[in-house]
Amino acid sequence: MEPTKDQTLWMYQKMVTSRRFEEIIEKIYLEGKTPAFNMANGPIPGEMHLSNGQEPVAVGVCAHLNADDVVTATHRPHHQAIAKGVDLKKMAAEIFGKKTGFSGGRGGHMHIFDPDVNFACSGIIAQGCGPACGAALSRQMQGKPGVAISFLGEGAVNQGAFHEAMNLAGVWNLPVVFVIEDNAWGISVSKEDSTAVARNDVRAAAYGMPGFYIENNDPYAIFDIAGEAIKRARDGKGPTLIEIETYRLAGHFMGDAEGYRPEGEKDALFKKDPIPRMRSRIIADGVATDEDLDAIERKAQSQVDEAIAFARESDLAPDTDALTSVFAA
Amino acid sequence: MSDNIANERKFTIARAMAESIQQEMQADERVFVMGEDIGALGGVFGNTRGLLDEFGKTRIRDTPISETAFISAAVGAAQDGMRPVVELMFADFFGVCFDAIYNLMAKNTYFSGGGVNVPMVLMTSTGGGYSDAGQHSQCLYGSFAHLPGMKVVSPSNAYDAKGLMTAAMRDDSPVVYMYHKGLQGMGWLGTEAGAQVNTPEESYQVEIGKAKVVREGTDVTLVGLAMGVHNCLKAADILAKQGVSAEVIDLVSLVPLDRETVINSVAKTGRLIVVDEDYQSYGVSGEIIATVTEHDISKLKTSPKRVAYPDVPIPYARNMEQFCLPNPNKIVAAYTSMN
Numbered sequence: 214m215e216p217t218k219d220q221t222l223w224m225y226q227k228m229v230t231s232r233r234f235e236e237i238i239e240k241i242y243l244e245g246k247t248p249a250f251n252m253a254n255g256p257i258p259g260e261m262h263l264s265n266g267q268e269p270v271a272v273g274v275c276a277h278l279n280a281d282d283v284v285t286a287t288h289r290p291h292h293q294a295i296a297k298g299v300d301l302k303k304m305a306a307e308i309f310g311k312k313t314g315f316s317g318g319r320g321g322h323m324h325i326f327d328p329d330v331n332f333a334c335s336g337i338i339a340q341g342c343g344p345a346c347g348a349a350l351s352r353q354m355q356g357k358p359g360v361a362i363s364f365l366g367e368g369a370v371n372q373g374a375f376h377e378a379m380n381l382a383g384v385w386n387l388p389v390v391f392v393i394e395d396n397a398w399g400i401s402v403s404k405e406d407s408t409a410v411a412r413n414d415v416r417a418a419a420y421g422m423p424g425f426y427i428e429n430n431d432p433y434a435i436f437d438i439a440g441e442a443i444k445r446a447r448d449g450k451g452p453t454l455i456e457i458e459t460y461r462l463a464g465h466f467m468g469d470a471e472g473y474r475p476e477g478e479k480d481a482l483f484k485k486d487p488i489p490r491m492r493s494r495i496i497a498d499g500v501a502t503d504e505d506l507d508a509i510e511r512k513a514q515s516q517v518d519e520a521i522a523f524a525r526e527s528d529l530a531p532d533t534d535a536l537t538s539v540f541a542a
Numbered sequence: 543m544s545d546n547i548a549n550e551r552k553f554t555i556a557r558a559m560a561e562s563i564q565q566e567m568q569a570d571e572r573v574f575v576m577g578e579d580i581g582a583l584g585g586v587f588g589n590t591r592g593l594l595d596e597f598g599k600t601r602i603r604d605t606p607i608s609e610t611a612f613i614s615a616a617v618g619a620a621q622d623g624m625r626p627v628v629e630l631m632f633a634d635f636f637g638v639c640f641d642a643i644y645n646l647m648a649k650n651t652y653f654s655g656g657g658v659n660v661p662m663v664l665m666t667s668t669g670g671g672y673s674d675a676g677q678h679s680q681c682l683y684g685s686f687a688h689l690p691g692m693k694v695v696s697p698s699n700a701y702d703a704k705g706l707m708t709a710a711m712r713d714d715s716p717v718v719y720m721y722h723k724g725l726q727g728m729g730w731l732g733t734e735a736g737a738q739v740n741t742p743e744e745s746y747q748v749e750i751g752k753a754k755v756v757r758e759g760t761d762v763t764l765v766g767l768a769m770g771v772h773n774c775l776k777a778a779d780i781l782a783k784q785g786v787s788a789e790v791i792d793l794v795s796l797v798p799l800d801r802e803t804v805i806n807s808v809a810k811t812g813r814l815i816v817v818d819e820d821y822q823s824y825g826v827s828g829e830i831i832a833t834v835t836e837h838d839i840s841k842l843k844t845s846p847k848r849v850a851y852p853d854v855p856i857p858y859a860r861n862m863e864q865f866c867l868p869n870p871n872k873i874v875a876a877y878t879s880m881n
Contacts, residue, residue, distance in 0.1 A: 251672075251732045258673035258860050310673070310859030321675040321858025336677035337635060338607045371606035372638065399607055401583035407606040468730045473582045532865035535857045 214440035216433065218500050220276050222509060224432050225495060227275070228268040228488055230513040231292040234301070235263050237521050238291075238308065242467055250468055256525075257308055259321055264292040266430070266462035269487045270394050271296035273435025273457075274362055277443040283348040283361040285341030286334035287394075288323045293364050294334070299327040301516060305524035312530035313523070319538060331359075339369040342378035342391065349387035349446075360388045360446040367456065368399025370413050376420075379454065383420035388446035390439070391454045396461035401473040417454035424454040430487050433494070460485065553741035554727020556588030558700035559665070562707035563590065563627060565745045567597055570625060573711055574601040576612050577629030577665075586631055587667050587726045609639035613664065617646045620662040625711060630666040633682045633720060647716045648691030662717075663710045668696070669722040669769055669819055671867055672731055675858040681851070683767070683818070684825030686718050687796040693750055694796040696720040698771035700727075700741045702794060705748030713750065722768040722819075736772045751798035755807065759789035762813035762877055765804055765830050767793040770817040770868060773849075777873035786877065796826065801833045805841075808834050812843035815876050817868050822850035847876040 216224060238257065245255030252259060264271075267289070275296035278284070286293040294304055300315075307314025308322045315326050323336035331348070335341060345363035352359045369375055370393060382389045393413055397404050410416065417424025423445075425438045435457055442453035460482045464471045471479070495501050553561070567573045574597075575590055581604040584591030594602045605612040609630060616626040630636060636643065643664065650660050670679025687694045693715055697703035703721065710717035725737035756771060757778050764774035771792040778788035789807050793800070808814050814834055816827040827848035834846065849868045857863050 250730050252674075252730050253672035253732050253860070259858060260674055260678065310861075316858075318859030318862060319676075319855070319857045321673065323677065324675055324858070336675065337638065339638075368607045371608040371611075373608070373610050374638065399578070400586070401579045402581075402604045402606075406604060529859060529861050532861050535859075535862035535866050536852060536854055539854050 214437045216276065216436050220436070221495060221500050222505070224272040224276055224436070225491055225506065226509045226513055227272045227296045228432070228491065229510050230516060231268050231271065231295045232265055232488055233514050233517045234295065234520070235265050235291055237517060239263060239467065241521070252468065258310070261322060261467040262289040262465065263463040263467065264289045266460035266482065266487065267394055267396060268292045269430050269432035269435055270364070270392065270457050270459050273432045274392055274439040276436055277440050278362065280330045281359045283331040283345065283359065284333070284364065285345045285361070286332065286364045287341065287366060288334070288336045289366070290323070290325055290334035294325055294327070294332055297332045298330045299325065299332050300329070301520040302523040303327070305520040306527050309524040309527070310529065311524055311527035312534070313527040317530045317534055317538075319535070339365055339372035339374040341365065342375050345389050346378050346381050346387055349382070349389040350385065352388060353385075358447070360390065360443055363389060363391050365391065365393055366399065367393055367395040367397070367404050367413065368402070368407060369393070370416065371407060379416070379420040379422070382452035383422050386449070386451040388449070389452045390442045390446055391452065392439070393454070393456040394459050395456050396459050398461060398465070400465040413456045414454060422452045422454055425456070427455065427457045430457070430459045430485065432487065432491055462486070551740050551743065552738050553700040553704070554588070554733070554738055555697060555700050555703040555721060555725050556585070556591065556727045558704035558741045559589040559707050559721065560591050560593060561741070562704045562745070563711070564593060564596065566708060566711045567593070567601060569745070572623065572625040573627065574603065574624065575627045575629070576603045576605050576616060578605055578607055578631050580604060580629055585629065587721070587723060588728055589665065589721065590629070609635060610642050613639050614642035614646055616662045617642060617650065617660055620660045620716070621650065621658050625661050627663040627665065627711060630664060632678050633666045633668045634677050634680045636666070636682065636685070643692070644689045648689055651715065652691055659714045660716045661714045663707070663719055664716065665719040665721065667723050667726070668720045669724050670856055670863060671724050673858055673860050673863060676855040679856040679863070681720075681820040683720065683796055683820045686720070687826065691716070692797065693717040694720065695750055695794060696722065696768040696796065697794065698725065698768050698792050699737045699739045701739050702748050704741050705746050706750065706794070708745055709747040709750050712747065717750065720768070724769050734769065734772050736775065748794070751795045751800060753794055753800035753803040754792045755789060755803065756792045757788065757790040759787035759811065761787045761811055762815060763789050763791060763804070763807040763811045764815050764817060764873060765791045765793060766817040767796070767826070769819055773868055773870050773873060774817055776870035780870060780874050781877060799829070799833070801837075804830060804833060805837050809841045812841060813877070813880060814842065814846040815873060816846065816848045816850070817873060818848065818850040819868055820851060821853050822848060823853050825850065844881045847880060849873050849876050
């Protein structure tokens with residue numbers, strides 16, 4: 214399966230939007246946190262998990278999704294959210310803890326919910342696997358179209374929740390695709406030191422579903438394999454497991470000194486930054502010109518700027534909002 | 543000891559925990575540590591820093607993100623003669639592995655009629671205040687303390703942190719060791735200065751099940767644990783300026799709970815305020831008040847008060863979270879509202 218010109222440019226635009234968004238978030242996150250880095254300070258407090266480098270996974274998968282399809286994402290959710298089409302302004306406002314954010318500041322960057330596009334993420338490892346199965350089950354039972362995608366990290370495959378959900382998806386033939394982002398590190402612990410098999414696609418066999426491993430953080434290869442998997446799910450042919458080699462260009466969270474990385478690893482990863490690579494390929498393939506791509510980048514930047522300005526200018530919720538929204542209204 | 547040397551031993555809780563584990567591992571080869579990021583990283587909250595270099599990967603074991611597996615493995619190893627120390631990175635994560643904790647670790651001694659002991663330590667971080675939202679900021683003291691079969695401790699300072707950890711590792715029962723992130727001494731979390739106190743170099747124990755009167759007073763008893771102790775001490779300073787003499791009790795241990803120290807204090811002061819960063823209902827604050835009223839309600843001059851976390855998930859936005867958290871002013875206001 215190969216992306217059309219429109220799909221190719223859409224993927225590029227979403228990758229750039231995610232990158233530009235996180236570049237600004239990274240800068241603002243450090244406001245109020247220098248010279249002494251204290252997570253509690255600044256306009257964006259708390260933990261910040263950046264996804265730069267992992268954009269190909271999000272766009273290669275989400276290129277095949279509609280707003281009706283369901284995504285459960287991780288604690289590192291920005292690229293996935295942007296590719297799924299969440300409202301960028303409301304997401305930015307949520308990250309700033311503002312009243313205009315999705316939850317009015319109750320959830321923050323690890324707890325982004327955009328029901329309009331069926332996007333949710335959460336802060337605990339492998340937590341999205343079960344809910345993705347449930348959404349797929351709901352569609353199956355209601356006879357409604359739609360698939361569910363469960364994004365998780367390579368570290369998450371050692372959680373019981375992942376294995377239980379995989380089996381459930383297999384035994385009930387659910388329209389769900391499990392997408393593992395293999396960025397090689399679970400905080401400071403390498404995949405090699407935590408996982409008994411080198412590639413997790415082999416685990417699919419244990420749950421009666423096909424498994425694929427995609428190398429090289431390549432948005433085109435991801436588009437291809439994910440497209441086939443999502444088509445199978447839509448056709449009632451059941452779940453798929455896909456593991457994708459990707460790169461975490463930042464630390465686990467901002468403030469992570471990354472002393473556990475081998476020397477030179479980061480430099481090597483930055484040389485393989487997927488965004489310039491995709492840009493070069495688009496030009497080489499004759500799909501678009503430099504000018505076209507510059508225009509896409511300008512558009513992405515202006516969307517990001519608009520969202521950040523909206524977040525900055527929005528008010529905080531009143532303190533007492535902390536006490537509401539616990540139960541259904 | 544000169545002041546200079548004393549200052550050198552003013553430890554953070556993180557360092558005190560690490561030193562305790564280090565000394566016990568030197569003394570007892572059955573002790574080993576398992577958890578996520580406790581090796582090269584030295585623990586996300588610094589409490590195993592330096593241990594990998596000294597003891598190597600066999601005894602300082604980074605685990606997969608598999609809490610059910612490695613905590614229940616610790617149960618099995620403890621029952622087989624080892625003395626494991628395991629880390630659950632955030633107390634909030636207990637949801638993925640509580641079966642191993644409360645149905646195995648906590649019950650196997652009872653189920654075996656004492657035939658099998660489970661000498662292990664489960665250390666876990668608690669607390670918020672830095673906008674880490676509702677899955678990374680909870681205390682859950684009451685949830686752990688409610689379930690029988692495990693001791694539960696929570697230090698408020700480095701001296702107690704070291705001695706409690708040593709006592710926990712030497713205890714033949716499982717001990718849940720809950721350390722508050724805001725006291726840990728990690729710069730990136732900010733830190734309560736009062737938690738950093740002189741910490742003797744030699745190995746020592748702080749008794750599990752014994753509360754401490756950390757400030758004597760006559761007009762009101764303020765009871766807290768971990769961060770709550772520091773809020774109580776600050777409130778006591780404010781109250782002192784208003785001519786009110788507050789006694790402050792650091793519970794140190796929730797299980798066993800030193801009810802006698804609380805009862806004796808309230809017998810003297812006649813007033814009780816309990817401070818708890820855990821959810822208010824069905825928790826520590828209710829247990830302390832019940833302890834006093836069940837014993838002799840006539841000792842109370844007025845209804846007791848509690849300053850606890852409201853019964854809502856912890857919000858991300860800084861203003862909302864700070865609104866919910868206990869603080870010294872809320873404690874002072876609770877006193878002012880007493881008859």
